[in-house]
Amino acid sequence: MTTLFSAVEAAGAIAVPSADSDKYSRGVLGVVTGSERYPGAAVLGVEAASRTGVGMIRYLGPERPAAMVLARRPEAVTADGRVQAWLLGSGTDPERDDDERARLVGLLDQALPTVLDAGSLDLFAQAKGPTVLTPHFGELVPVLSAVGVETSKQAVAADPATWAARAAAETGATVLLKGATTVIADASGVRFLVRAGQPWLATAGSGDVLGGVLGALLATHQPALAERPELLAELAAAAAWLHGEAGRTASGGGPIQALDVAEALPAVIRRLLVGA
Known part of the structure; x- marks a missing residue:
């Protein structure tokens, strides 16, 4: 059954820390995003994740994006270590060398909850854990082509x-298909529609912010996902709702940029929790 996702459901996806929480119990998100060509994608995703409530971020991408991430978020960690979820691919190119492919496949072998975006969408078949694909219309076409289904962006x-x-159905992943109405589907069919947001959100880097929000939610819910796999679609819908509402908050009816959306997330989450 398809449900129009609401603020009440979004509030339920926020992991609120307790007095006993530490940075590890609050969730550690591993991030491999950005590139020499598109370093800003790394900054936007890390910024969004940090403002959604994750306990720690390990950024393990290229050198130039890493320097930019640390300049913006000095609390990010650039050393390898334990994580609860992965965000891969934003601002990267699928035309990678064999070493980089092997590295990414090694991360997917950990069977952790994972967001595959942009340049890592082609790795869906290697994902071992609960996985969300976050394509826009054009990016869904090669994903389907890889499983023998031909279609077009139109x-x-x-x-x-x-x-x-x-x-x-064909990939076995949960799919968050971005658009004016975001569609979230899993093996049971279309689960949620999310209509939060407004047209000013159609701006460069907006999808990178969404990836960061979703990555944070997966990291903070890793134990629950092991018990309730169907929760994956709910978290994807919550990420889309938070992203859209942050866009509305940042805009106030006027133009915005992606970083504005990330910066509006704490206010949106605060209002949700007060309302809940």
Whole structure:
């Protein structure tokens, strides 16, 4: 059954720390995003994750994006170590060398909850843990082609719910198909529609922010995901709702940029928790 996701459901996805919480129990997100060509994607994703409530972020991407991440978020850690979830691919190119591919496949072998975005969408078949794919219409086409299903960006745009459900069924992943109405589908079909947000959100880097929000939610809910796999679609929908509402808050009816959306997240979450 398809549900229009609401603020009440979004509030339930926020992991509120207790007096006994520490940075590890609050969730550690591993991030491999950004590139020499698109370093800002790393900054935006880390910024969004840090403002969604994760306990620690390990950024393990290239040198130039890493320097930019640390300049913006000095609390980020650039050393390898324990994580509860991965965010991979934002601002990267799928045309990677063999060493980088082997490295990413090694991370996926850990079977942790994972967000595959942009340049890592092609790795869905190697993912061992609960996985969310976050394509836009054009990016869904090669994902489907990889499993023998041919379509076009125009066809996906004309019927996103059908194609999101098809992609989820064929790949075994949860699919968050970005658009004016975001569609979340898993093996059971289309689970949620999210209509939060407004047209000013159609700006460069907006999807990188969404990836960071979703990565943080997966990291903070890793133990629960092991017990309730269906929670993955709920967290994907919550991320889309938070992203959209942060865009609305940041905009106030006027133009915004992606970093504005990330910076608005704490206020949105605070209002949700007060309301809950």
